[in-house]
Amino acid sequence: MRDFITVALCSLLLVSGALADQNDPELAGLFDRLQATGDADEAQVIAQRIWFVWYEHENAEIEFLMEQGEVSMRRSELEDAVSIYSRVIDIDPEFAEGWNRRATIHYLMGEYDLSTSDVKRTLALEPRHFGALSGQGLIHMRQENLQQALEYFERALEVNPHMPNIRENVEFLKKELNADVI
Template identity: 40%
Template sequence: MRYLDLMKARAALANGFVASLFVLWAAGAQADLKNLPDSQNPAGSAKLDELFQQLQSSDDAAAAAITEDIWREWSKSGSAAMDLLLQRGEAAMAMGDPMTAIDHASALIDHAPDFAEAYNLRATAYFQMGELGLSLGDISRTLALNPRHFGALAGLGAIFEELNEPAKALEVYREALKINPHMPDVAEAIARIDTKIGGQEL
């Protein structure tokens, strides 16, 4: 990560942007999506509810397939053309080309502004480029559209770590693990932070 980008991110934190995002997430990300009407809950469905329930009681082997099913459901925009844009963006990320991924994600957002995965893809690409402020903005939109997005929460935790905010990182990581208990990288991050801070008061 470039030094200038880190300074910009720290300035955003000082100005309250990250703090505001954390407060908004803490207030609303744990909302029970079952109580929201479909028009306000584009990421919710009976199938997803069932998958998330299965995730809580499955073993690690079964959880891998369930998690893939959840990602597959999240990746459905309702439009074949939009799904293709998402696939192209994901392929660009897999090829190590985040800039092209951003281009595809931005085009997707222009045409489908309520599609959470478009913002999540762009947030991931921005993070890979060290653009933490831009990544945070897209994570915020992802979680507004899909509060159960454990991938976006894990990304938010990683950014809080980069910004030396271990208390916020821990809380977000732990929330991600509540939603999906089968995230070894997140569990390792929690253990790493706990070990690092030891008995220090955050």
């Protein structure tokens, strides 16, 4: 009986790892918990788990490339990072986090139209992607499209109400937009 339980648990772990990405069934419960918690520390742990699940992929080559993209980004080798994330997207165009990471690099390079294109694809694959939603808000702020920025930040907070920087952006934008009306 004990061997059966061990095999069942190992099988469950293998299956859950194979499903890891924006389609992982674990995400529904995580998002429910993120919405329900009033504890900032717990919210941070849950949000980190969501990011971890989004980042995982069953393909070892994609896992390796994602890590290499992060290294390139940390080293400010942004052209290399774009190439790496483009390779991820070529291998699996249904992997939302590949699109999101490339969107982030395009944003850092000031390529806002390319970033927006990648954000749209990210959100088509994972509409709850609060990172992509808030990233699109930042793009709109840079482009001085304040109403659109506000809308994206508010959508991000609907998914993850525990982002103080985004909440501050919402408050700032509401003041700015009200000042323009007066």
